[in-house]
Structures are given as C-alpha cells and as structure tokens.
Amino acid sequence: MTIRITGMNSGLDTDAIITELVSAYKAKGDKYVKSQTKLSWTQDLWKSLNTKIFNFYKSLDKLRLGTSVKKKTTVSDPAKATVTAGSNAVSGTQSLKIKNLATGGYITGDQLKKKDEDGKVSADDTLESLGYSGSGKITLKGLESVEGSKDLEIDVTSSTTIKDVIKQINESGTGVKASFDAENQRIFLSSTKTGEGTDIKLEGDAAAIKSLGLDIPEDDARRIKGQDAKIELNGAEYTSSTNTFNVNGLTIQANAVTNGDEKLTITTDTDAQGMYDNIKEFITSYNDLINELSSYYNADSAKGYEPLTAEEKEAMSDSEVAEWEKKVKGSLLRRDSTLSGIMSAMTTAMSTTVSVGGKNYGLANLGIKTLGYFVSSKNEKNAFHIDGDSDDSASSENADKLMAMLNSDPEAVTEIIKGVASKLYKNLDDKLRGSTTLKSAYTVYNDKEMAKSYSDYTTKIKEWNKKVAEIEDSYYKKFSAMEVALGKLQSQMSSFTSMLG
DSSP states (O other), X not given: XXXXXXXXXXXXXXXXXXXXXXXXXXXXXXXXXXXXHHHHHHHHHHHHHHHHHHHHHHHTHHHHTTTTOOEEEEESXXXXXXXXXXXXXXXXXXXXXXXXXXXXXXXXXXXXXXXXXXXXXXXXXXXXXXXXXXXXXXXXXXXXXXXXXXXXXXXXXXXXXHHHHHHHHHTSOSSEEEEEETTTTEEEEEESSOSTTOOOOEEEOHHHHHHTTOOOOTTXXXXXXXXXXXXXXXXXXXXXXXXXXXXXXXXXXXXXXXXXXXXXXXXXXXXXXXXXXXXXXXXXXXXXXXXXXXXXXXXXXXXXXXXXXXXXXXXXXXXXXXXXXXXXXXXXXXXXXXXXXXXXXXXXXXXXXXXXXXXXXXXXXXXXXXXXXXXXXXXXXXXXXXXXOTTOXXXXXXXXXXXXXXXXXXXXXXXXXXXXHHHHHHHHHHHHXXXXXXXXXXXXXXXXXXXXXXXXXXXXXXXXXXXXXHHHHHHHHHHHHHHHHHHHHHHHHHHHHHHTO
C-alpha cells in the first residue's frame, strides 16, 4: 500500500481535491457496476421463471397424451379381488372367477431334536448334535422360473452348524430363503418368487438332509409346490406367476379363491370427479404461471432507479435500501420482448379449437374462460375460470358446464383438453428446445448472451478501475511535484529573508 503525505507545503486537502477530480471517471466505472448488478438480478429472475415454465411444460404430458382420463371400478366382493382401472379400461360390467392363487415353493421342516440330550436346539448347534456324522454334500437346486437362479452345493461335516447352512442358502442366489425358528425348533425354506417352477428341491447326502429336518416327502402337506394364479374374466382364462393380472386396462389383484360357480362383478365407469380435478389442477397451474409472467411484464416503471453502490447504501437505512432494490427488481422484465413472446405462445394455445364429431370446441364450451379485459384485475386478464367452481368466487354462481359434459360425454372433454394441452406443449416446446449461440437447450431466455455480457462487464470494470487508479496516481504525482516546488520556494524565501537581516 502506497503511503502519501500531501499538502505539507501548500496546506491544501490534496486527497479531497483529487477525489473530486477523479469522481467523474469513477462515476463511469460505477455505471458499469450497476449495469452488471442489474444484469445479475435479471439472470436470477429468468432462472427462476425458466424452472417454473419448464415444470409446467412437463406437467402437460398426462393431458396431451390422454392419461388424465380417470376410471373408477367397484368389485362385488373386495375381499376376494381388488381392481383398479386405467384410462383405457372399457366402461361396463364384467364377471370374474378366481380359480387359483399364486404360491411359491415352501418347506416346513421337521421339529429338530438333539441326539443325546434334552433341551432346545440353537442355531449354533452342529449337525453332529443332531445325529449326523461324517461328511458329504447337499445340493439345493436352483428354481426353474427364477431368472439367474443357480444350484448351490453345501459341503457338510459333523461340525457344520445350523447357522452355517442357513447363511449359505441366503447368500447363494438360488432364489430360496432359509430361516431357523428357535421357538418352534424348525427350519423353513421359501422361494423368493411365486408361480410354477418355484418348487424347492434338496438332493445329496440323505443323512445330512434328515438331520436338518428337511427330508419332507413330495406329497406331504408341509411341502408346498409353486403354482400360477388362474382367473376367468368374462369366460376367458388367464394365468400369472403372481396374483396380479393386467387385462384390457384393468389391474386385478386376486386375494382369495371364489367358491364353485361364484362370480364376482366388476363395474367400471368414468371417474368424472377425478377428471374434473385434473382439469382444475391444470387451469390453476396455468393461471399461477401466466399471472406471474403478467406481473413482471406489466410492472410499474422504475425510471431513475438503479442498483445502489456501497457508498449510496451507507447513506440510507436498511429498509430504504430494501424498498429501493425491490422497485428495481420488480421492473427488470417490464415490457420484455422475450417475456411477451412466451405469454403470447401460452394465450394463443389456450384459444385452440378442437374438432370433435364434426364440430369445433374450445375451452369456452366447457365453461372455462377468462373474465374479460375490463373485469379482470391488472395481472389476471389472461387467467381462466371454471364456471361453477366452488373455490372461485368469480364463477361459482355459474352453471357447471364442465361437470355436466364430463358426465354426458367424457370422451369429448378428453379430446378437447388433449387438443389444448398439445398446442400449449408445442408452443412452449418451440420456445424451450434447441441450443443456439444465444441460449441453451430447454431455456426460454438468452442465458448464453447474458453470461457473456456479465463477463464483459467484469473485464470493463477491471480495466476502468485500473484507468482510474492511473489517473489518480497522475494527479498525486503532479501535486507532489507542486509541493516539492513550493518547498524549494519557501526555502529560498527564508534564505533571502535571513540575508536582509
């Protein structure tokens, strides 16, 4: 840091004079700083809006693809079957019989007993304590229908413990899980999947298998074979390795076998309320976004307001600074052309008409419309309202056209909403997609251009600060020279005065 001693001979406040002389140059540098700050605020605002626009754009998928259509289904005996309907499920009544439930292979082992003593068996007990001597191999066959399942060979000796066997099975990848129930003194084996081909088979050293209580005959009740689930829907038979079936838009979960000729009744119909809620959610999301965009576009002018320098902030209270910056930030996108283009793309799409049965329909035919330019508040002129919506005081007293049409012709409503959502998606897609020299992909504003401008400001500020410092040094050198000259003059005058005595 340079130490300057000034004004010693002249008596002038050199620092104050030089500060005033360079103030005009410094003001230009401050202008760059303010412009860069304003640009930074604009970047942050666009980042936030871009995220909201992109999220809204992605949310249109379920509407434009028609997956927002909802069906509701009831079953005559929900204890025996649970049924849910997809958007493509056929409305009407169907009959269902559940013939088999899917099961996986399962073995309940014999109760284990120690060879020479009373007392309970523990997982740490050896096969010798269970009556096995010698050594051999037990092969647990991989399950036929379980992908990746493989045979497991277990080497056993009299010192092998129950815990050792259990551990090897559970880590084997055979598709079989083992457990030892200390309370009931039994080993249990179960397949990890259900369906045919999940039978559990043990081969090899018969004495070792017997000592573990796992030599259960094929026809024994404690050995359950894997089997597929089987249902009959409208007379057609279907099988599944699990208890879940997907048939023509219905997802059927079989819970219990029906008795004899018993048939369950499945009734499927359009879920008008569910569809209404989806459409209302869409309109609410649209309104939230378009209203926010409108508020920035229609913001009051902040002419004469710029970001504050550190020196300017020091002269104001915290609340004054906050209010000042709020005004500047609120007007950043006032009459912004990019913002205007996005709003136009959205509002144009919402006025789309769709041909259904040879007639053109739009949102207004569903009772979904704006309030009108002179009725709506300043930033809600593009917002839509649903007639009869109990949550909307502006339209709640109107007849509920949307629900009436959902009950009478849900397919037509679906086509209208699909058409509007598809157009809205395309218009936003045109704004978002594609990377250029000015913007990145999935970005609606020129983020690359702004980033370059920010970098340019950094360079300008650095160069200008250097120039101001050079000008300042030049003035200090000139004043220093003046001080030296005044010092010499004062010395000469003092000598002359002393000579005159």
